Structures are given as structure tokens and as C-alpha cells.
Amino acid sequence: MSLQVDSLVDSLLLAKGRVLRALQAMHYTRFMDDKMNKLVRQNKGGTFHLPVAGHEMIGVLSAMALIPGTDWGLPYYRDRAFAIGLGCSLSEIFAVFLARDVVNHSGGRMMPEHFSHRELRIPCQSSCVGSQFLQAVGVAKSAQLRGAQEVVYVSAGDGATSQGDFHEALNFASIHRLPLVFVIQDNGWAISVPSHEQTAGGTIVKMARGYEGLSVHDVDGCDYVETAQALHQAVSKARAGEGPSLVVAKVPRIGSHSSSDDPKKYKTEEVIAEEKSRDPIERFEEWLVAHEYCTRLEIDALRAQHFQDIETAALAADQIPFPQKESVLDHVFKDVSLPQSLPSSPGESIVIMDALNHAMNEEMQRDSGVIVFGQDVAHGKGGVFGITRAFTERFGSHRCFNTPLAESTIVALALGLSLDGHHKPIAEIQFADYSWTGMNQLFNELASFHYRSKGQWHCPVVIRMPYGGYIQGGPYHSQSIEAFLSHCPGLKVVIPSNAADAKRLLKSAIHDPNPVIFLEHKALYRQRLFCARPETGPEEFLPLGQAHVVREGTDVTVVAWGMTVLLANEAAELLSKENLSVEVIDLRTIVPLDFATVLKSLRKTGKLLIVHEAARNCGFGAELAARAAEEAFFSLDAPIMRVTGKDCPVPYCKDLEDEVLPQAKDVESALRQLIAF
Numbered sequence: 001m002s003l004q005v006d007s008l009v010d011s012l013l014l015a016k017g018r019v020l021r022a023l024q025a026m027h028y029t030r031f032m033d034d035k036m037n038k039l040v041r042q043n044k045g046g047t048f049h050l051p052v053a054g055h056e057m058i059g060v061l062s063a064m065a066l067i068p069g070t071d072w073g074l075p076y077y078r079d080r081a082f083a084i085g086l087g088c089s090l091s092e093i094f095a096v097f098l099a100r101d102v103v104n105h106s107g108g109r110m111m112p113e114h115f116s117h118r119e120l121r122i123p124c125q126s127s128c129v130g131s132q133f134l135q136a137v138g139v140a141k142s143a144q145l146r147g148a149q150e151v152v153y154v155s156a157g158d159g160a161t162s163q164g165d166f167h168e169a170l171n172f173a174s175i176h177r178l179p180l181v182f183v184i185q186d187n188g189w190a191i192s193v194p195s196h197e198q199t200a201g202g203t204i205v206k207m208a209r210g211y212e213g214l215s216v217h218d219v220d221g222c223d224y225v226e227t228a229q230a231l232h233q234a235v236s237k238a239r240a241g242e243g244p245s246l247v248v249a250k251v252p253r254i255g256s257h258s259s260s261d262d263p264k265k266y267k268t269e270e271v272i273a274e275e276k277s278r279d280p281i282e283r284f285e286e287w288l289v290a291h292e293y294c295t296r297l298e299i300d301a302l303r304a305q306h307f308q309d310i311e312t313a314a315l316a317a318d319q320i321p322f323p324q325k326e327s328v329l330d331h332v333f334k335d336v337s338l339p340q341s342l343p344s345s346p347g348e349s350i351v352i353m354d355a356l357n358h359a360m361n362e363e364m365q366r367d368s369g370v371i372v373f374g375q376d377v378a379h380g381k382g383g384v385f386g387i388t389r390a391f392t393e394r395f396g397s398h399r400c401f402n403t404p405l406a407e408s409t410i411v412a413l414a415l416g417l418s419l420d421g422h423h424k425p426i427a428e429i430q431f432a433d434y435s436w437t438g439m440n441q442l443f444n445e446l447a448s449f450h451y452r453s454k455g456q457w458h459c460p461v462v463i464r465m466p467y468g469g470y471i472q473g474g475p476y477h478s479q480s481i482e483a484f485l486s487h488c489p490g491l492k493v494v495i496p497s498n499a500a501d502a503k504r505l506l507k508s509a510i511h512d513p514n515p516v517i518f519l520e521h522k523a524l525y526r527q528r529l530f531c532a533r534p535e536t537g538p539e540e541f542l543p544l545g546q547a548h549v550v551r552e553g554t555d556v557t558v559v560a561w562g563m564t565v566l567l568a569n570e571a572a573e574l575l576s577k578e579n580l581s582v583e584v585i586d587l588r589t590i591v592p593l594d595f596a597t598v599l600k601s602l603r604k605t606g607k608l609l610i611v612h613e614a615a616r617n618c619g620f621g622a623e624l625a626a627r628a629a630e631e632a633f634f635s636l637d638a639p640i641m642r643v644t645g646k647d648c649p650v651p652y653c654k655d656l657e658d659e660v661l662p663q664a665k666d667v668e669s670a671l672r673q674l675i676a677f
């Protein structure tokens with residue numbers, strides 16, 4: 001029985017070469033599953049396996065709908081069929097499973113099935129279910145801004161659609177009409193949790209129909225024609241610049257969730273048998289025979305050949321060496337190469353908020369890839385503190401635009417936008433206190449992207465956050481979060497305390513190839529007395545990781561950053577009238593940390609006071625004190641002291657706020673104690 005071909009598209013989708021290519025990739029995926037399963041059970045190499053059985057057709061057909069190397073793929077862990085269909089090497093996939101040092105992966109850093117491939121435009125994946133949705137949005141936004149006809153594919157399981165990121169991604173993609181194809185491989189389970197405990201109404205299809213501009217396809221992911229047609233429509237729509245689509249493909253999960261899972265604990269024999277009966281490979285083979293693409297004998301011969309190819313790939317993978325132990329710390333950060341800093345004659349005195357605005361303005365003029373976005377940053381408002389004022393008018397709404405009120409969107413958008421090397425995103429989080437809803441994208445994703453892809457990908461992103469107290473912001477507009485941020489390898493953390501530093505540091509951050517969190521103290525934005533400085537020139541850069549000795553002294557060293565530099569300076573000034581000599585160090589960047597300047601000072605003074613605004617417990621002062629004890633013990637003539645915020649949220653009422661946050665008088669009294677010691 002030959003197939004009815006209704007259109008040119010059908011004739012392409014149904015061409016014999018194409019269907020047999022699909023069969024080959026599906027066989028490869030299944031035979032690889034079987035082989036990995038066997039190797040895990042025999043304890044021969046890989047320890048962890050995620051079976052794909054049942055998901056082969058949707059993965060392979062998704063890949064075949066794209067142009068490899070032009071389009072982008074952000075598949076999830078059960079999408080090996082996509083990786084194979086797009087052209088990832090079989091032996092490399094096996095080698096990743098065996099934790100070998102594979103070029104197109106992570107050098108043994110990531111677990112198997114977390115795909116990454118630069119040439120095939122698969123940005124490296126993490127293990128956080130659903131975090132790829134918003135990153136795909138960023139990648140698609142970049143393609144749109146470049147005017148490129150590139151399509152971005154992102155896949156996940158049905159459980160992942162419960163994550164807020166999924167809905168944020170559908171929202172942003174629909175507002176911006178992004179060239180995105182969302183594919184949900186709906187196997188009805190998230191490990192042991194069935195759909196009815198996961199998704200209101202049992203399917204995401206109904207919910208997704210609420211996003212205007214999003215096309216929704218509800219398909220049987222084991223039906224070749226239905227699935228191929230839906231994917232073709234979705235990809236064509238994206239390529240034509242007509243916006244996003246969602247393809248929800250029903251598939252069976254024939255195996256366990258992973259090699260650590262036993263489905264018999266939560267699936268009945270009947271359910272297991274029913275899922276097995278929907279096997280897409282058996283069904284596809286029968287369809288191929290029924291429609292006279294090939295005979296059963298020919299399919300058997302193809303099976304034998306494909307099986308052999310997998311055996312060969314497994315043997316080749318075993319020849320690939322393990323990563324060298326010595327490489328373990330490589331690629332936490334990418335090397336920085338700043339433009340040469342050219343001093344110019346000092347300009348007019350400016351405050352920090354102008355310095356920041358001017359720094360971005362200069363870099364936006366220099367490089368059309370520098371773009372600014374966040375909540376309220378665009379148009380007349382220019383941010384709630386006015387730091388990005390006039391950018392939309394000056395550079396256009398494609399270079400300074402508002403985002404929805406969603407911090408995960410902001411961080412992941414920046415990440416995705418940074419990946420293709422065409423953009424330098426500067427994102428604003430309105431208050432550091434609200435960064436927490438974006439923290440998964442910051443800590444779990446952005447920070448480690450470079451490391452876990454063994455340097456294949458990097459994320460040149462700046463995230464600006466107003467932070468800190470002293471202006472009666474209450475518990476949710478006063479937080480100092482530098483210790484949290486600096487605890488996360490892969491993030492740089494900058495905190496300027498004056499306008500000259502702010503401008504030069506922000507310009508350096510914009511040129512840094514790593515994620516840089518730029519913390520701006522709200523109480524210092526307009527402060528003149530200490531913070532206003534003559535404007536530095538457009539070619540002046542201050543490398544991250546250089547502390548500054550604000551005033552020299554011999555009796556005691558105070559280390560501070562941000563607002564507390566002012567408190568330390570005030571106290572030092574007061575004590576100088578009594579001939580007490582205090583050295584004040586402004587760290588300027590928390591990561592990278594210039595501890596050498598602290599050590600040099602300690603060797604001179606023998607006494608250390610650390611002052612920070614954040615709560616005392618596990619504040620960054622604890623880290624500094626530990627390092628001073630480790631590295632300068634024999635230089636110390638007194639116990640290390642800290643003046644910090646109290647272990648209490650920052651309250652609103654001024655009297656209460658003053659009680660919780662450190663004051664200049666507290667610094668003064670600690671300094672007196674230390675000097676007298």
C-alpha cells in the first residue's frame with residue numbers, strides 16, 4: 001500500500017532516504033540504550049544510564065526538522081535520539097557515558113546525556129529539570145536581534161512543564177515572537193509521579209493555548225507522519241519569523257527512569273505492558289513494511305548493520321582516555337584580556353549613578369552587541385534608579401528593553417543571549433533582594449557553564465544589582481548578598497565605593513568574558529562627599545581583582561567594601577586627630593579577591609578589622625578572617641575583629657535599621673580596642 005502524498009512537503013517528509021535515515025537514528029538510539037544498560041549491569045564503565053526507549057521517534061524527527069550547524073538545540077537528558085539525529089558522534093556519546101575526555105562535551109565534568117556540541121550548536125546542558133527553556137529563549141532572542149533565520153529547539157519531559165521557567169519561557173517567547181520550537185516529550189511520568197498528580201487537566205496542551213501567538217500541536221510522538229508534519233510546521237513558522245510553537249508529543253517511557261530506578265515499584269504489570277505495546281520502533285518498522293519502503297528482511301538486515309555500528313562505536317569509545325586529574329580546576333573562569341587602559345585628563349565631578357550610566361553608554365557606543373534589559377529599564381523611566389536613562393531613545397528598543405517581571409527570565413535571557421558571541425548582555429535585577437527567584441539560573445546555570453563544558457562555551461554576562469541598606473528599604477530592599485554570590489565558583493563579584501571605580505570597573509566587567517555580578521549600593525548612587533570623583537575617560541579600565549588602599553596607616557588595617565568603606569574612612573579620619581594611624585583597604589572586588597594587598601598591610605600593622613554590612617554569620621568577613629589566620633598568623637598582634645550587620649533581617653524603622661547595620665561609631669570603637677590591644 002503506497003502512501004498518499006498531498007503536497008510537496010509531504011513528498012519531502014515521506015521520501016525514502018529520509019524515512020530510512022530516521023530508522024537508522026532510532027535504531028542507533030535503542031541499541032545504544034541496550035548496550036549501556038548491559039554495561040551498567042556488568043559494572044563495566046559507566047555507572048549511570050538514562051534509558052531513551054519510547055522517545056526515539058520524537059527526538060530523531062525533531063533533529064531532522066532542523067538544519068545542523070545553523071539551528072540551535074537545547075535537548076534534555078532523555079533526548080539522545082535528538083543528539084544522534086543531529087549528528088553527534090556515536091562513539092563520543094558512549095565515551096561520555098564512560099566519563100572519558102571527549103572533545104564535544106565536558107572533559108568528565110558532567111554526567112552522561114547532558115549534551116554539548118559547539119559546531120552542532122548544542123549549548124551544554126545542566127541537570128536542572130526545565131532550566132533550558134529560558135536559555136533557549138535567550139538564544140532565540142539573539143538570533144532574532146541578528147536578523148538570522150535560525151531556529152531554536154528546546155525539549156523537556158512533561159514533568160518539567162511544572163517549573164515556573166516553562167511558563168516564563170512561553171510568555172517571553174510569545175511576547176517577542178521568537179523563532180522557538182518547544183517540544184515536550186510527554187511520557188505521562190516524572191520518575192514515579194503520574195500526569196494527574198503533575199499537571200492540572202492532565203496535559204499542558206490546554207494551558208499553553210492561553211499564550212497568544214504560540215501554536216500548539218498535540219501529537220502522537222510514535223506516529224511518523226503526524227509528528228514529522230507538526231515539527232515541520234513549527235520549524236517553518238519559526239524560520240519565517242512568525243513566532244514560537246509548542247509540540248506536545250505523547251510517547252511511552254518503556255524503560256525505567258534511570259539505572260537507579262525500578263518502575264515495578266509504581267507501575268502495574270498492565271501499565272508496563274501497555275507502554276511497551278506503543279513502542280515507536282516496532283510501529284515504525286511495521287509502517288515501513290506496510291507502505292512498501294522495505295521488506296521485513298531488509299529491515300532485519302538494517303537492524304543487524306545498525307547493531308554492529310553501535311558495537312563498533314562502543315569499542316572506539318573505550319579507547320578514549322579519561323581526563324587528566326590535573327585538569328580538574330581548568331575553566332572555572334575564562335582568561336580575561338582587557339583593552340589597554342589609556343588615562344585621560346580628569347573630567348567633571350560625577351556621582352556613582354552618572355558613572356554607571358556613562359560607562360554603559362560608552363560601551364554601547366563602542367559595540368553594537370552591548371544590550372541592556374531588565375524591569376523598567378527602558379523608555380523614559382530608565383530603571384527605578386534611573387541608571388539606564390535615555391538608552392532606549394539613544395540606541396533603540398532593540399538595545400534597551402523591558403522584560404516581564406521575572407528574574408529567572410532576566411538571568412537566563414542574559415545567559416542565552418551571550419552564547420553565540422554576538423552580544424554582551426547587561427541585565428539589571430531591580431533589587432538584589434529579588435535575585436533569589438533567578439538564583440537557579442545564576443548559581444546552577446550561568447556560574448558553571450564554562451567549567452562544565454570544559455571551556456567550550458562561555459557566558460560574557462554582566463548582571464547589575466542595586467543592593468544594601470541605610471535608606472529604610474526594610475527587609476526586602478536592603479540585603480547585602482555578596483557572601484552568597486562569592487560562594488559560587490564561576491561568578492565574579494564587584495562592589496565599587498566611588499564614581500571613578502564604578503565607571504572603570506563596570507567597563508572592565510563589560511569586557512570580561514565571564515559572568516560578573518555588579519553590586520551597586522543604593523545609598524551611594526547620589527552620595528557626593530566621598531563618592532563623587534572627576535570623571536574618568538572612555539578608554540580607562542580598572543582590572544577586576546585590585547584592592548585599593550584608600551588611606552595609608554600603620555596601627556591597624558581595616559578591610560571594607562561598598563558602603564562600609566565610607567564608615568571605615570570616617571572612623572579613620574576621626575582617629576587620625578588623635579594621631580592614631582589606620583590603613584583603610586577597599587576590596588573593590590570580592591571575586592577575584594586581592595588578598596595580597598591585605599597581607600601586605602597586615603605585615604605592617606599586625607592588626608585586622610573587617611567591616612561589612614551583611615549579617616555576621618558566614619559573612620564574607622569570616623572568609624577573610626580565616627585566610628588572614630591561615631596566611632598571616634605570625635604577623636598578627638591581636639585577635640582579628642569584625643564589625644558587621646547583626647544576624648537579623650534589616651528592619652524598616654530608622655532606629656531599628658541603625659541598630660542592625662554597622663555604624664561609623666561601631667567601627668571607631670572596634671579600632672580603639674584593636675589599637676589598645
Ligand SMILES: Cc1ncc(C[n+]2csc(CCOP(=O)(O)OP(=O)(O)O)c2C)c(N)n1
Binds near residue numbers: 129156
Ligand atoms: C529542578 C529539578 N528537580 C528535580 C530533579 C530530579 N529529577 C530528575 S529527572 C526528574 C523527572 C523529570 O520528569 P519529566 O520532566 O517528565 O521527564 P522524563 O524523565 O519523564 O523524561 C526529576 C524529578 C532535577 N533534576 N531537577
